Amino acid sequence: MSDIELLRSRAEAELVRARARTTLLTDSIDDAALVAQHSPLMSPLVWDLAHIGNQEELWLVRDVGGREPLRSDIDSLYDAFQHPRASRPALPLLGPQEARGYVGTVRDKVWDVLGRSSFGGRRLEEFGFAFGMIAQHEQQHDETMLATHQLRRGRPVLDAPASPRAARPPQADEAIVPGGPFLMGTDAEPWALDNERPQHRVDVPAFAIETAPVTNRRYLEFIADGGYHREELWSTRGWAHRLAEGLVAPQFWERDGDAWWRRRFGALEPIAESEPVVHVCWFEAQAFARWAGKRLPTEAEWEKAARYDPSGRSRRHPWGDEDPDATRANLGQRHLGPAEVGAYPDGASALGVHQMIGDVWEWCSSGFEPYPGFAAFPYREYSEVFFGGDYRVLRGGSFGTDEVVARSTFRNWDHPIRRQIFAGFRLARDLTPDEI
16 A cells, blocks of 8 residues: 555545544533533533534635635624634534535545545645644533533443553652653654644653552542641642632542542543542642642653653654554543553553553643744744743543654643643652752
């Protein structure tokens, strides 16, 4: 098979897989739930559906394919920068049937464009970047729609096998990451997005990082020790937010006497103590870190720990250069929650750090900033407009992140108050003089 045929086959497979997931998330509920806004933080699911089709039309049908617009009249309705999420239900959106018809028609046009593409000539088309960008965009919205399902009230409608149990827990609580420079970001991944570029050398002093994300068991200890009521553990902003929102536990947790339960996609279940904690904001993660006598890793520390190789190069993924699969990481909504710590020993890093890809997004201490030499591509609104704002970086992906997005260089970001996302954290610390 030629290189062009391989690219075409991969692009087709990623687009098909993304659409199957979109269909599952939107066909699993009735039309009333599809058009409802389940939280002011989220769009109606029907908006996400048509937005996915509109972006596909803009970039693949009109730009790459040079075709005439199908529905230029709806471009402004599905421009995320024109309409905040809270206001989208008031827009004259496409209804469920019309939205499904629209995205289907767009996809039919895309197959023709894909079949004719030479995957060259323009940077947008080289190595199938535009097709990869759209597949990633759809999967990112699928994770957002999965978060909307978590916020939806009502009976469970999603189903998946239970996440795996621990197969081989980490042998140590911490790993020491050697000091020195490493290559951060990428110039080699053809579908990497603009904020992951360019690759650049970063000098990171030696530090310790925990070999697993913080578990529910440890977080329960934080709660039991009064962590939510000890102002000294919180930043000034964090404490003000905790008081204003009445935070006493991760989102979706409920207390019944001495027992804690959580609501997951419509089902109430006991807290699984060996799973990573999820649905905590950056302020909560920061308070826990202070309680534990540690800190959150910087973004550079996180990536170095994930990509470290004894040879001195930077790996693509913690386990090596091979693509993610079901033996290495909990990704792609294969399960409807994080797996127990130690469930993916084959995905551990060279230093024995587990589950850095999948399960839960991990808050870093760093704000979202451009790399040296950053250039927006193919549009400013993906990354550039967010740099320098009130955002904190998240790394690694969650159980709802698809493998087409789950790179060790992939950068996510959100406000430090956000909890509806599938976010947890792991801890780091400076080394003592004796350890250095």
